[in-house]
Amino acid sequence: MATAEHRRPPNGFNLVPPPGWDVIPLRTGTKEAMDRIVRKAVAQLPAGFPKDDIPKARLKLTQEMKKVVRRAGTKGGMTLYLPTERLHGVALxxxxxxxxxxxxxxxxxxxxxxxxxxxxxxxxxxxxxxxxxxxxxxxxxxxxxxxxxxxxxxxxxxxxxxxxxxxxxxxxxxxxxxxxxxxxxxxxxxxxxxxxxxxxxxxxxxxxxx
Incomplete structure (x- = not known):
C-alpha cells in the first residue's frame, strides 16, 4: 500500500519554522494572519512604551508587514515565514x-x-x-x-x-x-x-x- 500511495503526487508539504516565527499564507487568510502578528507584536511592546505612541507603532508594523507580503506575492509566493519574536533582543x-x-x-x-x-x-x-x-x-x-x-x-x-x-x-x-x-x-x-x-x-x- 505504501508503494502505491507514493506513486501519486503529494498534495502539499510540511515545514517546521523555528520557535518565534509565524506563517502567513499568501493565497487566502493573509489579512487575518497579518492582523494576528501585529496584535502579538503590539502586546510585546515594553511595559514603559508610551500609550499614545501605540497606534503609530501598530501602523508602522502593519505597513512593514504589507511591504514584505507584497514583495513575496509578486515573486509567486504561496507561504511566507517570518520571525516575529526577537532573538536575544535582536530582530532578525x-x-x-x-x-x-x-x-x-x-x-x-x-x-x-x-x-x-x-x-x-x-x-x-x-x-x-x-x-x-x-x-x-x-x-x-x-x-x-x-x-x-x-x-x-x-x-x-x-x-x-x-x-x-x-x-x-x-x-x-x-x-x-x-x-x-x-x-x-x-x-x-x-x-x-x-x-x-x-x-x-x-x-x-x-x-x-x-
Whole structure:
C-alpha cells in the first residue's frame, strides 16, 4: 500500500519554522494572519512604551508587514515565514518564501527532473544537490548587492532550494527562498549562522499525502 500511495503526487508539504516565527499564507487568510502578528507584536511592546505612541507603532508594523507580503506575492509566493519574536533582543532581518508550484518541460521526452536540475546547476554558481524527504533538490547561495534600478533596496544573502514534486504530471517544482538583509559593516559570520538556521528548517521538510 505504501508503494502505491507514493506513486501519486503529494498534495502539499510540511515545514517546521523555528520557535518565534509565524506563517502567513499568501493565497487566502493573509489579512487575518497579518492582523494576528501585529496584535502579538503590539502586546510585546515594553511595559514603559508610551500609550499614545501605540497606534503609530501598530501602523508602522502593519505597513512593514504589507511591504514584505507584497514583495513575496509578486515573486509567486504561496507561504511566507517570518520571525516575529526577537532573538536575544535582536530582530532578525530574515524571511522564507515558499513559491507556487511551477511547470518546467523535460529536457528530453525520456528524461526526468534530474536532467532539469543538472541543467540548472550548470548555469547556477555555487549550486549543489541536497536530499529533501528522499527527493534530490538543488541548493544555491549568493550575496545580492543593492541595486535600486533592479528593485533591490538593500543587499542581502539569498539561499534557494529548488525541489521537484515527485510523481507530478507534468513535472512541477517548488522554490523555497531565504533572504537575510545585510547591514553595512556587519559580521559575515552572523549571516552564516542565519543560513545554517534556514538549512536546518529545510531539513524538516516533508511531503504531505493526506
Amino acid at each position: 532581518p530574515v524571511s522564507i518564501v515558499a513559491s507556487e508550484p511551477i511547470e518546467i518541460p523535460r529536457v528530453r521526452p525520456d528524461s526526468g527532473p534530474e536532467a532539469v536540475l543538472a541543467a540548472l546547476a550548470s548555469v547556477t554558481p555555487g549550486a549543489e544537490t541536497r536530499e529533501l524527504d528522499t527527493v534530490a533538490a538543488l541548493r544555491s547561495e549568493r550575496d545580492v548587492p543593492a541595486d535600486v534600478a533592479k528593485g533591490v533596496d538593500v543587499a542581502h544573502r539569498r539561499v534557494e532550494y529548488f525541489v521537484p514534486v515527485p510523481d507530478s504530471t507534468p513535472d512541477q517544482y517548488l522554490t523555497f527562498s531565504f533572504s537575510a538583509l545585510i547591514a553595512p559593516g556587519s559580521d559575515p559570520a552572523f549571516y552564516d549562522i542565519l543560513v545554517e538556521l534556514f538549512d536546518a528548517v529545510m531539513g524538516t521538510f516533508r511531503w504531505s499525502y493526506a
